[in-house]
Every structure is written in structure tokens, then in C-alpha cells.
Amino acid sequence: MNIFVRLRKRNFISYISLYIIIFLYSLAILADFISPYPYNKQFRDTPLCPPTKINFFDKNGKFHLRPFVYEYKLVNPSLNKYEIDRNKICPIYFFVKGERRKILGLFPSRRYLFGVKEGKIFLFGTDMHGRDIFSRVLYGARISLSIGIIGVLISFFLGFLIGGISGYFGGKIDNVLMRLVEIFMMFPSFYLMLALRAVFPLNLSSFQVYLLIVIILSLIGWAGLARIIRGMVLSIKEEEYVLSAKALGIPTFRIIFRHIIPNTFSYSITAITLSIPGYILGESTLSLLGLGIQEPYPSWGNMLSVCIGNLRILSNAPWMLIPGFFIFLTIICFNFLGDGLRDVCDPKNW
Amino acid sequence: MKRYILNRLFQFIPLLIGMTFISFLIIQLSPGDYFTQLKMNPEISPETIEKMRKVFGLDKNIVVQYFYWLKNVFTFNLGVSFSYHVPVSYLIKIRLKNTISLSIFSIFLTWIISIPLGIYGAIKNKRWEEKILSFIAYIGISIPSFFLAMLFIFFISKTAILPLGGTTSIFYKGATPFERFIDYLKHLLVPGLILTLSGIGSLYRLMKNNFLEAINSPYIFTAYAKGIPTWKIYFKHALRNAINPMITIFGYELSGILSGAGLVEIITGWPGMGRLVLEGVLSFDLYLVMASLLIGGILLILGNLFADILLALVDPRVRFK
Numbered sequence: 001m002n003i004f005v006r007l008r009k010r011n012f013i014s015y016i017s018l019y020i021i022i023f024l025y026s027l028a029i030l031a032d033f034i035s036p037y038p039y040n041k042q043f044r045d046t047p048l049c050p051p052t053k054i055n056f057f058d059k060n061g062k063f064h065l066r067p068f069v070y071e072y073k074l075v076n077p078s079l080n081k082y083e084i085d086r087n088k089i090c091p092i093y094f095f096v097k098g099e100r101r102k103i104l105g106l107f108p109s110r111r112y113l114f115g116v117k118e119g120k121i122f123l124f125g126t127d128m129h130g131r132d133i134f135s136r137v138l139y140g141a142r143i144s145l146s147i148g149i150i151g152v153l154i155s156f157f158l159g160f161l162i163g164g165i166s167g168y169f170g171g172k173i174d175n176v177l178m179r180l181v182e183i184f185m186m187f188p189s190f191y192l193m194l195a196l197r198a199v200f201p202l203n204l205s206s207f208q209v210y211l212l213i214v215i216i217l218s219l220i221g222w223a224g225l226a227r228i229i230r231g232m233v234l235s236i237k238e239e240e241y242v243l244s245a246k247a248l249g250i251p252t253f254r255i256i257f258r259h260i261i262p263n264t265f266s267y268s269i270t271a272i273t274l275s276i277p278g279y280i281l282g283e284s285t286l287s288l289l290g291l292g293i294q295e296p297y298p299s300w301g302n303m304l305s306v307c308i309g310n311l312r313i314l315s316n317a318p319w320m321l322i323p324g325f326f327i328f329l330t331i332i333c334f335n336f337l338g339d340g341l342r343d344v345c346d347p348k349n350w
Numbered sequence: 351m352k353r354y355i356l357n358r359l360f361q362f363i364p365l366l367i368g369m370t371f372i373s374f375l376i377i378q379l380s381p382g383d384y385f386t387q388l389k390m391n392p393e394i395s396p397e398t399i400e401k402m403r404k405v406f407g408l409d410k411n412i413v414v415q416y417f418y419w420l421k422n423v424f425t426f427n428l429g430v431s432f433s434y435h436v437p438v439s440y441l442i443k444i445r446l447k448n449t450i451s452l453s454i455f456s457i458f459l460t461w462i463i464s465i466p467l468g469i470y471g472a473i474k475n476k477r478w479e480e481k482i483l484s485f486i487a488y489i490g491i492s493i494p495s496f497f498l499a500m501l502f503i504f505f506i507s508k509t510a511i512l513p514l515g516g517t518t519s520i521f522y523k524g525a526t527p528f529e530r531f532i533d534y535l536k537h538l539l540v541p542g543l544i545l546t547l548s549g550i551g552s553l554y555r556l557m558k559n560n561f562l563e564a565i566n567s568p569y570i571f572t573a574y575a576k577g578i579p580t581w582k583i584y585f586k587h588a589l590r591n592a593i594n595p596m597i598t599i600f601g602y603e604l605s606g607i608l609s610g611a612g613l614v615e616i617i618t619g620w621p622g623m624g625r626l627v628l629e630g631v632l633s634f635d636l637y638l639v640m641a642s643l644l645i646g647g648i649l650l651i652l653g654n655l656f657a658d659i660l661l662a663l664v665d666p667r668v669r670f671k
Contacts, residue, residue: 183368186654190609191627191646195373198631198639199380281494285613288496289628307500308617311514314500315507324497332492 006344014340017333024330028141032103035135036115040296041099043120043130046072048080048317051125059086066091071119080316090119125319128306137323140298144280145330147214151279152272154218159225164256166226167233178230184223192220193282197291206297213292217282221275228271232264266345274338277331284327300327351662351669358658362651369647370423373640374416380636423644429637433629438641441626446645448517449622453611455538456545457604464550465596468557469589475562483554490551495610499544499617506540513537515619541618545610549603556599560592567591590664597661601654608646 008015027034043049052069068091070084096115103109115121124133166177184192196216204212236242237260245255286292287301288308295302300323307314307321314320422428428438467483474480506512517537518530564570565588573583612624619625623642630638662669 179364179368182365183372185605186365186369186647186650187372187643188605188608188612188646188650190612190624191643194612194627194631195376195639195643198634198636199376202632202634277492284494285496289616291631304496304500307503309515309619311503311507314504318504321497321500321504324494324500328493328497331494332488335488335492 003341003344007340011340011343014336014343017336017340020329020333021337024141024326024333025145027138028145029104031135031138031142032101032105033109034113035132035138036096036098036112036121037132037135038099038101039131039136039139039298041131041135043126043132045130046074046082046120046122046126047128047130048313048320049074049122049126049130050082050317051319052120052122054092058089064089064091066093068092069116069119069121072122088119090116090121092116092121124322125317127303127320128313133303133319133322136298136303137300137326140300140303140323141326143210143293143297143299144283144301144327147210147217147283148276148279151214151217151221151282152276154214155221155225155275156268156272158218158222159229160261162222163226163229164233164261167230168237168252168256168260170234174230178227181223181227184220185227189220189282190285193217193286194289194291196220197286202291206294209293213283213286216286217279220282221278225271225275229264229268232267233260236260236263270338270342270345273334273341277334280327280330280334300324354662354669355659358655362655366648366651369651370420370644371416373644373647374419376643377636377640378412378415428641428644431630431635431638433633433635433638438638441638442623442641442645445621445623445626448620449608449611449615449624450649452538452541452545452615452620452622453604453607455542456549456611457607459542459546460549460553460607463546464553465557465593467550467554469561469584469592471554471558472561472565472592473584475558480558484558487551487554490547491555493548495544495548496613496617498548499541499614502540502544503618512540514540517621537620541611541614541620544614544618545607548610549607552606553596553599553603557592557596560595561588564588564592594661594665597657597664600657600660601650604653604657605650608649612646 004015004018007018049072052072054067054069055064056067057063058068068089070086071088071090072082073085075081075083092114093116094114095111096117097110098112098115100108100110122132122134124137126132127136162177162181166174193216196219197212200212233256242255242259245259250258283292283299284301284304287299288305290302290305293299293302303323304321426439428442430436431438431441434441471480471483474483503514506514513536515537517534565584570583570588573587578587611622612627614620615622615624616628623646627639627642629635630642
């Protein structure tokens with residue numbers, strides 16, 4: 001906990017970023033409860049509907065304590081023109097009743113955090129099929145945010161294993177392993193990612209794709225981490241406590257895992273935080289190009305894929321870009337947090 | 351100097367061989383080989399396929415196959431594209447030119463902009479100028495290049511100030527060489543600027559830190575004490591030492607730029623390697639994908655070699671080691 005106090009005092013932006021990240025993750029976990037609609041619910045009569053404005057004053061200027069929305073009507077389907085019907089007021093209620101869904105996949109519930117009893121509420125507008133983008137962003141967060149964490153953990157495991165062995169034993173093993181690392185680092189990651197994806201068939205089930213993305217991203221990410229950890233192990237293994245552990249006859253692997261690797265933790269936490277954005281980006285890139293998570297499941301990447309090469313949608317419905325803002329927000333928060341942690345963990349700065 | 355370069359060249363050879371081996375391994379990993387799809391094509395007789403199998407050595411075991419493949423790679427026979435039915439090397443040759451020009455254009459712009467900015471940021475360290483610049487740099491580092499590209503396209507679709515997609519306009523055929531060049535440049539501007547903007551942030555930060563470290567070194571204090579004018583200290587003494595690590599970074603930056611270029615190409619419709627490799631993946635055109643991967647890796651090696659030579663040129667310590 002000491003770290004967090006220091007973080008708040010030294011680097012306030014990082015501290016706020018930490019809370020934004022926690023907030024985003026809780027949104028993802030509670031997506032079933034917070035989103036007003038299921039991710040695959042299509043409102044065919046309102047495709048590409050602009051974001052619904054929340055009002056407090058009606059057209060006569062009268063103040064309503066309970067915020068309300070107006071209904072949006074599609075007046076020109078070919079141009080996607082919407083008109084606001086200002087005569088009908090649809091108040092927003094908390095814990096409103098809707099379709100039955102399972103919260104966290106466990107507790108069936110019919111009540112959601114907020115919603116309207118009549119009309120519709122699309123906080124971020126709708127996509128081409130009339131699906132609520134706000135709900136899809138929340139559900140998409142589950143995939144986009146979890147892949148970062150899982151991918152980074154697998155990479156770190158590989159990085160620790162290979163970097164630790166390489167740094168500790170040195171000599172030939174080190175030489176061979178480091179050449180391998182260099183080879184992996186010598187491929188441009190985008191090409192390597194696509195090439196690894198090309199090995200597997202395109203039509204996989206969504207769970208398989210999820211696993212595949214995690215594996216691909218970890219395969220790309222481990223090399224850089226292994227190199228960093230090797231460097232750290234090289235310097236730590238010369239320390240006296242390692243020598244004394246050796247003199248006591250403690251087995252090598254125990255020395256690596258009990259004495260050397262724990263000493264790399266403060267650095268690792270920083271490195272983990274700073275490498276999560278890469279995994280989030282990797283997932284969104286693959287999904288964006290149609291090689292990752294497939295419709296109807298949302299991820300922040302595949303929600304943006306309609307924007308590629310589709311100027312008409314992009315210029316008429318800029319709210320389709322909202323998932324991109326979420327990717328950006330997540331990445332910048334992780335970057336701020338990582339830099340703050342590095343600042344705090346460095347004993348030179350205490 | 352000559353020895354140094356030769357030494358570096360020799361170090362890259364095992365790397366290159368390893369890369370070809372991994373590329374080859376990826377083809378082997380995938381189900382079915384190159385000819386499974388050709389067999390379905392009624393226009394190609396089984397005899398032709400058998401003959402081609404011999405050429406690629408697919409009837410031998412895997413190590414022999416690898417050497418056959420390697421031999422073919424060295425003679426630029428990278429296989430035939432399943433979907434285009436032309437040699438992969440031909441396809442790549444067209445696209446490679448565009449990717450290289452895009453990369454060089456954006457590398458040039460990125461360095462031209464971020465080096466002076468980095469120096470400025472270091473001089474104004476902890477003042478409001480530096481704080482604003484660093485905050486913008488944070489945004490630049492964190493914004494995904496594809497998202498930046500989409501914002502750019504959105505902006506252009508509203509204003510139509512720059513052409514989008516392709517490398518040439520319709521009037522290209524009747525134009526003079528100079529007009530053609532300008533036209534190409536105009537088309538290059540959108541993907542180039544996107545790539546530049548997403549690269550400036552990290553380079554600015556590196557340059558700022560390097561320069562900061564340089565101007566806080568003892569030799570700079572000595573220079574001050576001797577009464578050397580400030581601008582001379584900055585540009586003659588500090589800059590030379592601050593720029594060295596940047597050249598080493600260049601190799602790593604290049605990887606990011608090539609990857610970024612691939613993605614930005616796809617989104618802005620610039621016909622480069624990125625689009626080609628995506629088309630390859632979508633149509634399960636393995637040889638195309640592998641060749642692109644290999645070429646991407648070779649580009650990176652060449653870039654690193656270039657950076658090493660450059661470093662030797664500017665830093666005598668490297669040269670005489």
C-alpha cells in the first residue's frame with residue numbers, strides 16, 4: 001500500500017489513471033448490469049442513430065428533476081437523417097425492467113442500472129444494424145481489457161523462464177537463447193502477427209479465436225521481456241546473497257525462483273503495466289482487420305472495422321469511432337500509471 | 351571501420367538464417383501445403399503438380415525441404431501466390447516500393463520534427479513549455495495509429511483537402527514526370543503524416559531525456575566554466591553526445607515504423623506490403639504471407655545495419671573498439 005500513497009503524493013495523474021483503469025475494468029465486469037441492452041439486440045428501425053441527448057429542460061423550458069430523452073425518428077432512410085420528436089418525453093429511470101439477462105453469467109436479473117420505459121436510449125448512438133454502441137462498448141471492454149492482462153501474464157511467464165535461465169547460466173545457453181530472442185525481435189511485429197494468424201483457419205469459434213489471439217500476442221511479446229529480465233538477472237546474480245545461497249547448497253532453480261526473480265518484481269510491475277497497451281493494441285488490430293473476434297461478439301477493435309474504407313459511414317456517423325476513444329483512454333492511463341510506478345519504484349527518487 | 355562493418359555483417363548472417371528458418375517453420379505448421387489448393391484447380395494437371403513438388407523438394411524430409419526452400423529464396427523464387435497466380439516476388443516488388451517510400455518519408459519527417467522538439471523540451475525542462483510538450487507526447491504515444499488514421503480520414507472526408515487512397519490520380523497518365531512526382535507525394539502525405547504523428551511522441555521523449563542527461567554532465571559544466579557560449583555548448587558538445595543513443599534506437603524504431611506502416615496502409619488505402627499481407631492472410635495465401643514476413647525482417651536487418659554504420663561514423667568510440 002505504501003506504493004499507492006507515494007504514487008498519490010508524487011504523481012497525481014498516475015494516481016487518477018489507476019482509478020480510471022479500475023473504473024473501466026468494473027464497467028467491463030458489470031457490463032450485463034450497466035448496459036441498457038444486450039450486445040446483440042438489433043433495433044432494425046434505427047440504424048446509425050445519433051447519440052441520444054439527455055435533457056433536463058423540455059421544449060417549453062420547464063425543468064424536470066428526472067432527466068429524460070426524446071425519441072429519434074428516421075425520416076430519410078437513404079441519407080440516414082434523424083429527427084427528434086420533441087412532443088414525447090421519455091424519462092430515464094434507475095433499475096428499470098428489461099429483458100432477462102444473467103449478470104456475470106450467474107445471477108439472472110431483469111433490472112438494469114438505467115433505462116427508459118418507453119422510447120429508446122442510445123448514449124453513444126447505434127451502428128449499422130441498430131445495435132446500441134454504449135452497450136457494445138461495455139461488452140467489448142470484457143474482451144479488449146482481459147486480453148491485455150492474460151497476454152501479459154503468459155509473456156511474463158515465458159520471459160521470466162527464458163530470461164532467467166539465460167541470465168543465470170550464461171555461456172552457451174545464454175548465447176543460443178539470446179539469438180533466438182533477437183530473431184523474434186527482428187520481425188516487424190505487425191507482419192509476424194499476421195503471419196502467425198495465417199497459420200490457423202479463419203473461421204474459428206469465438207473462444208478459439210480468443211485463445212489464439214492471446215497465444216499470438218504472447219509469442220510476439222515474450223522476446224523483449226526475456227531480454228530485459230536476462231539483463232537484470234545478470235546483475236543480481238553477482239550479489240552477495242546469491243553467492244551465499246549457492247554456498248549453502250540451495251538448488252539452482254530455487255535460487256532463481258526464490259532469490260533472484262523476486263528481486264526483479266518492482267521493475268516487473270512497471271514493465272507489466274507498460275506492456276499491457278501493446279496487447280490491447282494487438283487485439284484491436286487483429287479484430288479491426290477481421291482476423292480476431294468475430295461478429296456478433298463485440299470487441300473495441302472489431303467495432304471499428306466498419307470504418308475502414310467506408311467514407312460514407314465515417315463522415316455521417318462519427319460516433320462509430322467511440323470505441324477508438326476507449327482504446328486510447330485505456331492505453332494512455334496504463335502509460336501514465338506505468339511511468340508513475342517507475343518513478344515511485346526507483347529508489348533514487350525516494 | 352571496414353572491420354567493424356564486416357563484423358556487423360557477419361553477426362547478421364545467423365540472424366538471417368534463423369529468420370528464414372522461422373518463416374519456413376510457420377509454413378510447415380499450417381495444415382496442408384502449397385499444393386493442396388492447386389490440386390483443386392482443374393486447369394493444372396497432376397503431372398505439373400508432381401513436377402513442382404520436386405522443384406520445391408516437398409517429397410523429401412523437413413530439413414532437406416528447408417534447404418530447398420532456402421535455395422529458392424536466394425534465387426528470389428518465393429513461390430507462387432494462390433490467389434493472384436503470379437510469382438510472389440513479382441507482387442512484392444510492386445508493393446515494396448510504396449512501403450519503403452512511405453517509411454522513409456515518415457522517418458525523415460519524424461526525426462526532423464522530434465529532434466529539435468526534444469532539445470527544446472530539455473532546455474525548458476520542468477517549465478510550462480516542456481510540460482505541455484510532454485503531455486502532447488503522451489497523447490501521441492498512446493493514440494493507436496489506426497485510430498489516428500480514422501480521425502484523419504474523418505477530417506479529410508469533411509474538408510477534402512488531400513487525396514485519399516491509391517498512389518496516383520486519374521490524370522496521372524498524361525502528366526509530366528514532375529507533376530507525377532508531386533501527385534505521388536500528395537497521395538503519400540496522408541499515410542505519411544499519420545505515421546509521423548504517431549512516431550513523434552516517443553522519439554521526442556527519448557531525445558529530451560538524452561539531451562537532458564548530456565547537458566547535466568560534468569563536461570558541460572567545464573565548458574560553461576571556460577566561458578563557451580551557450581548555443582555552442584548545446585549544439586557542439588551536448589547534441590553530439592545526445593544523438594548517439596538515438597541512432598541505436600533507430601533500429602528499434604524501424605520495427606515500429608514498418609508495423610505501423612502496414613496498418614496505416616490498410617486503413618488509408620495505400621497499396622503497400624501491409625495490404626498485401628492482409629490480403630494474403632484473408633485468402634489463406636501462405637507463400638505470400640511468408641515472403642512478406644521475410645522481406646519485412648530483411649528490411650529491419652538492413653535498417654539496423656544502416657544504423658550501426660551511421661553510429662560508427664558519428665561515434666569514434668564505436669569505430670576504434
